[in-house]
Amino acid sequence: MAATRLLLLMAAALVLLVARGSDAQLSAGFYSASCPSVHGVVRQVMSQAVMNNSRSGAAILRLFFHDCFVNGCDASLLLDDTPTTPGEKGAGANAGGSTFGFDLIDDIKTQVEAACPATVSCADILALAARDSVNLLGGPSWAVPLGRRDATSPNATGAATDLPGPDSSLDRLVAAFAAKGLTSRDLAALSGAHTVGMARCLSFRTRVYCDDNVSPAFASQGRQLCPASGGDATAAPLDASTPAEFDNGYYRNLVAGAGLLHSDQELFNNGPLDSLVRLYSANGAAFSSDFAASMVRLGNVSPLTGSAGEIRIDCRKVNS
Numbered sequence: 520m521a522a523t524r525l526l527l528l529m530a531a532a533l534v535l536l537v538a539r540g541s542d543a544q545l546s547a548g549f550y551s552a553s554c555p556s557v558h559g560v561v562r563q564v565m566s567q568a569v570m571n572n573s574r575s576g577a578a579i580l581r582l583f584f585h586d587c588f589v590n591g592c593d594a595s596l597l598l599d600d601t602p603t604t605p606g607e608k609g610a611g612a613n614a615g616g617s618t619f620g621f622d623l624i625d626d627i628k629t630q631v632e633a634a635c636p637a638t639v640s641c642a643d644i645l646a647l648a649a650r651d652s653v654n655l656l657g658g659p660s661w662a663v664p665l666g667r668r669d670a671t672s673p674n675a676t677g678a679a680t681d682l683p684g685p686d687s688s689l690d691r692l693v694a695a696f697a698a699k700g701l702t703s704r705d706l707a708a709l710s711g712a713h714t715v716g717m718a719r720c721l722s723f724r725t726r727v728y729c730d731d732n733v734s735p736a737f738a739s740q741g742r743q744l745c746p747a748s749g750g751d752a753t754a755a756p757l758d759a760s761t762p763a764e765f766d767n768g769y770y771r772n773l774v775a776g777a778g779l780l781h782s783d784q785e786l787f788n789n790g791p792l793d794s795l796v797r798l799y800s801a802n803g804a805a806f807s808s809d810f811a812a813s814m815v816r817l818g819n820v821s822p823l824t825g826s827a828g829e830i831r832i833d834c835r836k837v838n839s
């Protein structure tokens with residue numbers, strides 16, 4: 520009797536493992552026979568885009584995060600609104616952002632389709648482009664597990680609830696990451712993406728007017744740029760010291776009380792992540808290797824694989 524129960528339990532555990540291990544189906548060599556040129560095509564387009572405007576790299580990196588946090592890394596974010604279905608682009612965290620990230624994905628997709636028709640998913644293109652963005656801006660590189668497929672519908676509700684906002688507390692941030700199977704160490708490392716790119720006044724107003732854990736000089740600079748009301752769209756670099764360089768400047772800012780977003784400074788506010796922030800601020804190599812590992816983990820959040828979903832031809836709409 521006990522033995523049967525044990526067997527049943529083991530069988531159940533196995534089923535659970537197999538089900539949860541769907542990300543194990545992703546592999547770096549997924550396109551090595553069907554589209555070996557995809558790596559070069561993505562790199563080439565990203566390289567030109569980043570040379571023209573470093574912000575492109577930041578925009579793509581952010582899109583990858585926002586895609587993966589809503590129904591997993593399935594390119595659901597890239598779907599445009601339709602008359603019947605609102606997409607994810609209108610959700611608070613996505614609205615008002617730069618649209619050139621979406622245009623850039625379209626450029627890459629067009630070239631990839633020319634080389635390998637109906638073969639490479641938009642979700643994989645985004646994962647490769649995010650990796651290349653980081654590396655082109657001076658950050659680490661890593662092998663990107665591939666084989667994701669594209670969603671056939673967006674989740675506007677998920678986009679409104681699952682992406683934490685800039686006024687989030689540490690508890691809220693940790694919970695949002697835990698809900699995607701990511702740890703607080705992943706949170707600490709992935710937040711280092713804010714070493715590049717910009718945020719609008721709208722996003723950092725609370726920080727420079729209301730927080731007390733802020734460097735006075737930094738807050739006063741921020742207030743000059745960002746009026747107490749109005750001017751919502753005025754942008755400031757997330758890492759003012761080296762805005763276009765993927766380095767550990769973000770963590771040095773946090774230690775100095777100069778995180779731009781309230782949520783940034785929550786990582787270093789006499790809490791459990793202080794020691795990691797100190798480590799990353801002092802040791803760029805430790806940050807780089809943790810960041811790369813956490814990007815792979817982010818990319819493993821609930822991908823569609825096998826025959827689920829589809830390979831979208833146009834990243835903005837489902838195949839007809």
Ligand code: HEM
Pocket residue numbers: 574576577578580581584615616617683684685686687692706709710712713715716717718719720721722757780782
């Ligand atoms: C931990 C929770 C996070 C919060 C609350 C957050 C919030 C924000 C906000 C409010 C902005 C500025 C948006 C604007 O005002 O236009 C921003 C920008 C950005 N975020 Fe995050 N973020 C988080 C995590 C991440 C992660 C994990 C990544 C990537 C791995 C990322 C990548 C970026 C990048 C690159 C930008 C700059 C985009 C640009 O210049 O266009 N963020 N984030």
Ligand SMILES: *[C@@H]1O[C@H](CO)[C@@H](O)[C@H](O)[C@H]1NC(C)=O
Pocket residue numbers: 567568571572
């Ligand atoms: C270069 O960047 C500008 C914005 O700075 C953008 O308007 C333009 O489309 C970009 N050109 C190319 C070829 O990417």
Ligand SMILES: *[C@@H]1O[C@H](CO)[C@@H](O)[C@H](O)[C@H]1NC(C)=O
Pocket residue numbers: 590674676677678680681
């Ligand atoms: C949309 O996202 C929410 C929040 O994660 C989730 O509860 C819901 O099941 C998702 N809906 C669909 C249709 O996937």
